[in-house]
Amino acid sequence: MDTYKLLEQVKNGELSIAEAEEQLKKLPYEDIGCAKIDHHRSLRSGFGEVIYSAGKTVEQMRAIYRSFYERRENVMGTRASRDQYLALSQEFPEIEYDETARILGLYFNRPRQTGCVAVCTGGTSDIPVAEEAAQTAEYFGCRVNRIYDVGVAGIHRLISKLDDIRGANCVIAVAGMEGALPGVVAGLVERPVIAVPTSIGYGANFQGIAPLLTMLNSCAEGIATVNIDNGFGAGYLAAQMNRLAGSKS
Numbered sequence: 001m002d003t004y005k006l007l008e009q010v011k012n013g014e015l016s017i018a019e020a021e022e023q024l025k026k027l028p029y030e031d032i033g034c035a036k037i038d039h040h041r042s043l044r045s046g047f048g049e050v051i052y053s054a055g056k057t058v059e060q061m062r063a064i065y066r067s068f069y070e071r072r073e074n075v076m077g078t079r080a081s082r083d084q085y086l087a088l089s090q091e092f093p094e095i096e097y098d099e100t101a102r103i104l105g106l107y108f109n110r111p112r113q114t115g116c117v118a119v120c121t122g123g124t125s126d127i128p129v130a131e132e133a134a135q136t137a138e139y140f141g142c143r144v145n146r147i148y149d150v151g152v153a154g155i156h157r158l159i160s161k162l163d164d165i166r167g168a169n170c171v172i173a174v175a176g177m178e179g180a181l182p183g184v185v186a187g188l189v190e191r192p193v194i195a196v197p198t199s200i201g202y203g204a205n206f207q208g209i210a211p212l213l214t215m216l217n218s219c220a221e222g223i224a225t226v227n228i229d230n231g232f233g234a235g236y237l238a239a240q241m242n243r244l245a246g247s248k249s
Contacts, residue, residue: 007020037049037064037067048074048075049075050075050076050077050078050136050139050232051064051065051075051076051077051078052077052078052079053078053084053102053104054079054080056084058083058084058087061084061088062088062091065077065088065091065092065095068106069106073108074105074106074109074110074139076103076105076106076136076139077103077104077105078102078103078132078232079102080102080103080104081102082097082099085104088104092106094106098131100127100131101128101131101231102128102132103132103135105139111139111140112141113138113141113142113143113144114143114242115169115242115243115245115246116142116143116144116145116169116242117134117137117143117170117171117172117235117238117241117242118145118147118164118165118167118172118191119133119134119137119144119145119146119148119171119172119174120147120150120161120171120172120173120174120181120185121147121150121151121174121181122149122150122151122152122173122174122175122179122180122181123149123151123176123177123200124148125198125200126148126174126175126198126200127148128231129196129198129229129231130146130148130172130196130231132232132235133172133174133196133231133232133234133238134146134172134231134235135235136231136234136235136236136239137172137235137236137238137239139235140236140239141239141243142239142242145164145167145168147161147164147165151175151177151180151181152180152181152184158184158185158188162188162189165185165188165191166189166190166191168191169191169245170191170193170194170238170241170242170245171185171189171191171192171193171194172193172196172235172238173185173186173193173195174231174234175196175197175198175211176197176198176199176200176201176208176211177200177201177205177211178201178205178211178214179195179197179210179211179213182194182195182215182218182220182223182225183218183219183223184220186218186220186221186222192222192241193222193223194223194224194225194226194234194237194238194241195223195224195225196225196226196231196234197212197214197215197225197227198211198229199228207228208228208229211228212225
């Protein structure tokens with residue numbers, strides 16, 4: 001809930017005191033039975049609640065999205081399936097789904113995108129995790145520059161994009177296999193690097209543990225590492241960094 005906007009609506013006569021009181025009754029959260037919706041989160045942390053969709057039934061998803069829909073509040077769900085999208089689109093025709101990122105969103109007021117976050121991948125197979133990161137950052141108001149398939153196996157590709165990467169306030173580097181990309185990027189730019197290991201790779205990759213250990217043990221400074229395949233966590237952290245940087249273009 002945007003409390004400032006709510007108070008402005010009361011002040012301007014767009015909303016009655018009784019209507020505002022009814023909305024405030026649901027703070028700090030709304031209990032809908034299957035979930036407790038944290039409409040107050042944006043006031044506390046600056047960013048609204050995001051729904052982790054995996055494992056939720058269609059009925060649970062409908063109830064959660066209905067809570068946001070009735071308030072005309074943006075809501076984004078991560079790790080959503082196409083079946084969830086098809087079911088929810090019958091009730092919410094405005095809903096959008098990106099199959100690559102597995103993001104399911106209702107957007108009433110899209111934020112103005114400012115600053116810049118660079119999202120880089122080692123290879124094309126890392127793009128699904130990178131897109132989760134990129135679209136999360138965009139959802140929270142960042143302009144995103146996608147720089148895909150610039151892994152260290154052909155490092156000249158990365159070198160050719162350094163000016164673009166250096167123009168960002170922070171960099172998300174997504175890689176599987178041995179996970180060398182974030183360390184190389186951090187050694188070439190003066191921006192903080194968020195490392196995202198992916199589960200892409202052959203047997204000794206151990207479903208992402210190998211790149212995770214590479215990123216945690218990198219000798220390059222200025223790297224923060226999130227969990228395996230955690231594009232959402234990387235995008236959220238990047239949005240916070242971008243905001244702290246003053247949203248410089």
